[in-house]
Amino acid sequence: MADSDGRQVVSINHSTEEDVKLQEVVQAKCEGKELTKEEKQRLRKEKKQHKKNKKDDRGPPEKEKEKEKASVLAPSKPATQSPAHKAAPVPVNASASESPVAAEKPAKSKAEQRAERRARQDTERASKQGKKEGGQQSASSKPKATPNELQPVKRLPEHIQVDDPAALKKLAKKLERQQVPLRSDYGYKVSLFSHLHQYSRKNPPTQQISIPATVIHPSIVRLGLQYSQGIIAGSNARSVALLHAFKQVIQDYSTPPNEELSRDLVNKLSPYISFLSQCRPLSASMGNAIKYIKKEISNIPSQCKEEEAKRRLQECIDSYINEKIILASEAISKYAIEKISDGDVILVYGCSSLVNHILCEAFEKQRKFRVIVVDSRPRLEGREALRRLVKKGIRCTYVLISALSYILPEVSKVFLGAHALLANGYVMSRVGTSQIALVAKAYNVPVLVCCETYKFCERVQTDSFESNELDDPDDLIVTRNGKTHLENWQTVKSLGLLNLVYDVTPPDFVDLVITDLGMIPCTSVPVVLRVKNVDQ
Amino acid sequence: MDGWWGCYNTVLIADKQQKKSRIHDPGEVSVWFRKCSSVQNQRFTETLVKMPGADKETDLSERIESFLSELKRCGSGAGSLRGSAETARETTALLRRITAQARWSNAGDLMEIIRKEGRRMTAAQPSETTVGNMVRRVLKIIREEYARSRGSTEEADQQESLHKLLTSGGSSEDNFRQHFAHLKANIIEAINELLTELEGTTDNISMQALEHIHSNEVIMTIGRSRTVEAFLKDAARKRKFHVMVAECAPFCQGHEMATSLSKEDIETTVIPDAAIFAVMSRVNKVIIGTQTVLANGGLRAVNGTHTLALAAKHHSTPLIVCAPMFKLSPQFPNEEDTFHKFVSPHEVLPFTEGEILSKVNAHCPLFDYVPPELITLFISNIGGNAPSYIYRLMSELYHPEDHEL
Secondary structure: OHHHHHHHHHOOOOHHHHHHHHHHHHHHHHHHHOOOOHHHHHHHHHHHHHOOOOHHHHHHHHHHHHHHHHHHHHHOOOOOOOOOOOOOOHHHHHHHHHHHHHHOOOOHHOOOOOOHHHHHHHHHHHHHHHOOOOOHHHOOOOOOOOOOOOOOOOOOOOHHHOOOOHHHHHHHHHHHHHOOOOOOOOOOOOOOHOOOOOOOOOOOHHOOOOOOOOOOOOOHHHHHHHHOOOOOOOOOHHHHHHHHHHHHHHHHHHHHHOOOOHHHHHHHHHHHHHHHHOOOOOOOHHHHHHHHHHHHHHHHOOOOOOOHHHHHHHHHHHHHHHHHHHHHHHHHHHHHHHHHOOOEEEEOOOOHHHHHHHHHHHHOOOOOEEEEEEOOOOOOOOOHHHHHHHHHHEEEEEEHHHHHHHHHHOOOEEEEHHHHHHOOEEEEOOHHHHHHHHHHOOOOOOOOEEEOOOHHHOOOOOOOOOOOOOOOHHHHOOOOEEOOOOOOOOOOOEEEEOOOEEEEOOHHHHHHHOOOOOOOOOHHHHHHHEEEEHOO | OHEEEEEEHHHHHHOOOOOOOOOOOOHHHHHHOOOOHHHHHHHHHHHOOOOOOOOHHHHHHHHHHHHHHHHHHHHOOOOOOHHHHHHHHHHHHHHHHHHHHHHOOOHHHHHHHHHHHHHHHHHHOOOHHHHHHHHHHHHHHHHHHHOOOOOOOOHHHHOOOOOHHHHOOOOOHHHOOOOOOHHHHHHHHHHHHHHHHHHHHHHHHHHHHHHOOOOOOOOEEEEEHHHHHHHHHHHHOOOOEEEEOOOOOOOOOHHHHHHHHOOOOEEEEEEHHHHHHHHHOOOOOOEEEEEOOOOOEEEEEEEEHHHHHHHHHOOOEEEEEEEHHEEOOOOOOOOHHHHOEEOOOHHHOHHHHHOOOOOOOEEOEEEEEEEEHHOOOEEEEEEOOOOOHHHHHHHHHHHHOOOOO
């Protein structure tokens, strides 16, 4: 795309040798759009250093390019999109539109441009510090918040734009630059979900990485592999593992000369995050954790020594885990135990670490209840929950989700875990949760969702199609009585397998949400988010 | 037992108490000999000369026994090894054979015999309701034929007007004791008609497919139903649509259905049971089969169907049930202990989870009850009906006194 637009630029400028180089430079610039201002600054510095080795006629095109960059930055900011998230068409179009304009303008003096740019960057950074970015989109690449008070509409994250070839190309280029392997989709995708990735567990993303990986820290490689193979699953577990891996990364980090820790470390983290999202799309909790870390890193004052800064960061991470996850679950258990009375029959679905914790605590506090664990193919996570509860000594019953209508008349309460709580009150959780809530509502059984506040996110979604995750379709294949019907599903043209991971539950099915801030109705989620924003 | 020996033994056995039910007490044996000489039973007379008459009896009893043992065996829950249509056909064929070969002199006797055999057959496999339905259909046929032979109109007999109830009192208690010459032939002919009807049910239902399925629809179904399969394949010949099949754990019959549909070039997707509500917002119609249609218009269908019906109701998606008339049963869903059927919990929690197995209750029910409010339409071989009309169809198919066999 950049090439073609570069060529457009060339055609408009009546191609000359200079313009051919301009085209290369425009291409580099388009890639450079994804760099932060610091990176661009560094790029500029490097180019200045190598200026002696370059030909003289590269100079003016550079200036033009820089000027174009500056001029393009100006219109793109008020275009209500954070500079960190630009889809390919916009900068390319902007560049295409700007470059003829820029070519017509006479080159300003370098000093003026630099002064202009620095002033702009300083104002931006000042406004950035006080703002919090919302949403999961920011977690995928850059953390810088927009300067506006009311968050403008966020750019679409890459992982729900798989059907857009422009977005795919942009992602491929970005990954190439970061030296992160690109994972390819697998198998026939159901047409309704063509906008999502579908990976196979048999092709881990680490196949293409050389050993030792130069760009990606080994603990991150290990983490990514654990995610993609499903060894670490569950949003709390994934977040905690991520934070521990980042602690390791910070421990091993050393600031290169002429760089500030607060800027450079954030840049170092970007390829790691890209790699992890290639292994498995980031969860809302992971996104919030990453945002927090990046904010903490960029808040490190520049005069702080490296050791001091590292120690401070480690402490921040530890306190985050402690507050948001461990203490939060204690608080939630306290509230939830009030809701469990003697003689209750409690239904749980799948394996939620928080719900298991609540039940174990309640059992220790001598509440008399029994538990029904509902499970579903193909993940069969309920068996893990069953093992933990039985080990504790709780009386359990186990059924599959198709037997829900049979078992529900016995049930007095339903406890569900959540993967994320969306800003419009919808609960995003493991696929099947909405079904449980639906049938429980039909039988007038109260549904209680337990969720920590760090999982609240500002996304909105009304059904399970818009943003979801497609798991390996081969998981659905099963052998019964020696016959495997779906064995050769790939060869049959009109047969597709769909293995969804998440679904959203409408708020009218949920009676109560138990969080560490208290017991709230589903619709109060945006209130909590706003309160948290103001606090931070 | 072959001819001579069989006949001899039959008479001897009459004096002893034997385990087998084809005991003929002395009184019946004499009746049998008497009947053999009547003109009506020429066949029996001939066979008496050759002595394989008893052979027919034993043959019949053997067939009944083998049918019963097959019924008992195929109830393991791995889907029926034979479809309901086959069961219905075999039951009707067996009843025809009983009518032809058993000894009876009047309709009342025949009805007693059939009722007795019917009780045994339903006891062998209570969840296989088509057996009981066919027995009741045949009983109704017998009543009709008897009434026709007697000359009274069908209408007058069947109308249960309040006036009639008051005036006639105990209606036709001993009415079936008259003997008619051509009753047997008539009954056998009527049963043949019933068999023809049974053979054409799937085709009749499939013929209505194009009325209900139009192009570019997304249709959801669950598990495996031969009726729905034929229905969808028939529509696919002319229209293009997309089918989502819920796999229906733990037996995963949906997989077979999906492979069979995709062979006919129908765009099929297999989804796990947990994703039913998640994808329901894109589904235009839900078309399901069922094991039994109950007397109130509700269903006894494969487990997971109630969830599917609730999800469809929430999204206001029409729920269409393709069920031939022989699945209509006069049972009501309120008998808790006879409604459900369970199979081994190792399908749900396999023996590999040995450590926790002993401390856990695992359930594997086979059926779900779907109340009639969730159903939009029944498509049967006689056309489309609303669930509220089912009680009327039932009164046409079965006689109220036969509801309890």
